[in-house]
Amino acid sequence: MSSSDTVHFRHNQAILAAAIIAFFGALPLAGARWYLLPVLLLPLAVALWAWRAGTDADARELRLRALLGQRRISWERVTELAADPRGRAVARLDDGRAVPLPAVRGSDLPRLLSVTGRSLPGAAG
Template identity: 75%
Template sequence: MSRADTIRFRHNQAILVAAIVAFLGALPLATARWWLLWVLLIPLAVALWAWRGGTDADSRELRLRALAGQRRIPWARVAELTADARGRAVVRLDDGELLVLPAVRAADLPRLISATGQELSDTAG
């Protein structure tokens, strides 16, 4: 499967810009005392999460990416794709487990389903 066949959903890049601004704002505090250097780790972690986190979908699987890892879910395990009350996309697995898909909104569900190679049926009328 080529990279071109993968649909990627990522968080808004404004979060990355905010993390850079926070890092620059924390520099005076972190350099005031050596034991305050850990303060710089917080905006760095947010920047890494904003850059790396999200959901990738192709014809074989969903890949949920987080700050320090990823989870692969084959489409065969997906029982339902839906949206919650907050407008986030949620997947229910065959064992009943519910997972919120990072960076995927309810409006993105048709694009997500198209990654499977299947057609979206119009059963809602």
């Protein structure tokens, strides 16, 4: 399966830019005393999260990516796609659980479904 068959959703890249600016802004503080060096870890973690976290979808599955791991959910387990009251996309699974889809808004649901080649009964859009 080629990468053109996969839809990627990521958070706004302004978060990554802000984390890089925060890292360089924290350098003088971290350089002042050795015990302040861990201050640099927070902007690095935010930058890594902004670069990595999101949702990937292809015809077989959803892949929910976080800072340190990922979760795969096959489309057969998804019974409904909808937007929550804040406009974020949520997938309801066959066991009744609702799983938020990182970086996917309710308005992105038609694009998310387009990669599957099918429609779900509860799909918003």
